[in-house]
Amino acid sequence: MSEPEEPEGATARLPLLDQDTGSHSGKDSDPASDPASGVESGPETGARQKPPPGPAGRKGRAGRFWSARRVPAGIVALLLLALAGVFLYDVVSVRAGREALAPRRELARQLAQRPLDDTWVLVGAGLAAALGLWLLLLALTPGRRRVLPMRRTHPDVRAGLHRDAAATVLRDRAMEVAGVQSARVRAGRSKARVRAVAHFRDLDDVRGDLHAVLSDTAGRLGLARPPKLSVRVRRPGRKG
Numbered sequence: 001m002s003e004p005e006e007p008e009g010a011t012a013r014l015p016l017l018d019q020d021t022g023s024h025s026g027k028d029s030d031p032a033s034d035p036a037s038g039v040e041s042g043p044e045t046g047a048r049q050k051p052p053p054g055p056a057g058r059k060g061r062a063g064r065f066w067s068a069r070r071v072p073a074g075i076v077a078l079l080l081l082a083l084a085g086v087f088l089y090d091v092v093s094v095r096a097g098r099e100a101l102a103p104r105r106e107l108a109r110q111l112a113q114r115p116l117d118d119t120w121v122l123v124g125a126g127l128a129a130a131l132g133l134w135l136l137l138l139a140l141t142p143g144r145r146r147v148l149p150m151r152r153t154h155p156d157v158r159a160g161l162h163r164d165a166a167a168t169v170l171r172d173r174a175m176e177v178a179g180v181q182s183a184r185v186r187a188g189r190s191k192a193r194v195r196a197v198a199h200f201r202d203l204d205d206v207r208g209d210l211h212a213v214l215s216d217t218a219g220r221l222g223l224a225r226p227p228k229l230s231v232r233v234r235r236p237g238r239k240g
Helices: 072-093 102-113 119-140 163-176 202-221
Strands: 040-044 044-049 147-149 160-162 181-185 191-199 229-234
Touching: 072 119, 147 163, 147 191, 163 181, 163 191, 163 202, 181 229, 191 202
Parallel strands: 191 229
Antiparallel strands: 040 044, 147 160, 181 191
C-alpha cells in the first residue's frame, strides 16, 4: 500500500532544538543515539559507552566562522608575483648592460620631477593607502556574515545556520499564527525583521501572538545569540 503523497508546494516542518536538552523536537528519542544517555551507536562497533565528561569535554566558545578569502588572496598573490617578476627582470636586464624598461624610466623621471604636494602624487598615495587598509580589513575580519554560529555542545564540533534558513523557519512559524495572510522575514546577525499582513483579527492580538511564537522559535533554533525580533503587522492594501 503506497504512502499518501504530499501536496505540491507544501513545506515540511524543520526540526527545532529544545532549549533545555538540546535534542531535536518532533521526533521520538532513541536511547542508542541520544547524547544524554551516554551511549553512541556505530555501524560496525555497535553501542559503546561514552567516556565521562572531563576537562576536555567543556563547551567551546561559539565564535563566528572565518572565511578563507581564497579569491582576494589569490588575486593579490598573482598581482604581486607579476609585479615582482617584472621588476626582477628589469634589474637583471640593467645589470647585464641593457637599458631599463620604459615604464620604470618614466616612473623614476616623474618621481624626480613632481613635488610631494602634487595632485597626482597625493591621489596615488591615497589609492595605495586605501588598498592597504582594504587588505588589512580582509585579513583581520572573519567574513561569512551570512552564517550564524550555533551553540557548541561539543568542543570539537562547530555548526552554523544560514540566515536564509533561519528566516525560512521563522516565516513558516509566522504563517501558522491565526490571522496572518502573508509574512516576510529578514534575518540579520543580531536582529530579525518580520513584516506580516493580517486579514482578520485585531492587529495587536496578531502582533502579540507573532512575537510570542517567533521568540520561542528563535530561542529553539540553537543559535549562540538568538536574534532580537522586530515585528510589524498591517492590513492588506486595497486592490484596484
